[in-house]
Amino acid sequence: MLYRVFPWDRDARVDAPGGAMYVARERQSGGRHDNPDHYGALYVTRSPLSAVAERVAVFRGQELDEESFTLAAGRRFALASIDDARLGPLVDLDDPTELVERSLRPSGVATRDRTVTQPIALRLFKEGLSGFSWWSTLNAAWPNVTLFAERALGSLSLAVPPEPLSSVHPLVVEAAEIVGVRLARPSRRLVRVK
Known part of the structure; x- marks a missing residue:
């Protein structure tokens, strides 16, 4: 099973903007494994907690x-x-x-330096692969996966409908604690009784 956090449009097809497996290839270039002239990169993970933590981490x-x-x-x-x-x-x-086998160093796989990671991904793409896994820089125990969208999407399907996230979702609460993000207290809505 793979997991991904994405901006969901309930009316979108799975591979269209707002869909769970949509890849905005035309907007890719700065991501860890982006090479939009060759493929669209679909970033997923083997852990639902990792998927949520990757999204929540931007709020540090x-x-x-x-x-x-x-x-x-x-x-x-x-x-x-x-x-x-x-x-x-x-x-x-x-x-x-x-x-x-590929003459790679662990430090090259996990670096934030895109001039190192993007050529590694392109090399793997040129081997004819559908994608590869590597460890999350947030927690090395979380396996992340980069898929070459044009090769992989036909082999993927949604297992269950997407699950909307909120600040009280258990995975969000756990991920926020792990990556050091403060959660706002849920606001109490006043209910008027007529």
Whole structure:
């Protein structure tokens, strides 16, 4: 199973803007494994907590509240559970054998330096792979996965409908604590009794 947090449009097809497996290839260039001239990168993870933590981490030093999960046009961040049973094996860059075989160093795989990570991803793409896994820089025990969208999407499907996220969602609460993000107290709405 793979997981991804994305800006959900309930009316969107799964591969269209607002869909769980949409890749905005035309807007990619600065991501860890982006090479939009060759492929669209679909970033997912094997852990739902990791998917949520990757999203929540952008709020370090800020307070996370309900508005943090709502976007323009009524979209809301949601957690997608993606069935990858038909995908086949991926290269595991957390496996020392794979690193040695490809002359890669662990520090090169996990660096924030895109001039290092993007060429690694392009090399793997040129091997004809559907994608690869590597460890999260937030927690090395969380396996992240980068898929080459044009090769992988046909083998993926949603396992269950996307799950809207909120500041009181258990995964959000746990992820915020792990990555050091403050949660706003939920506001109490006054209910008028007539």
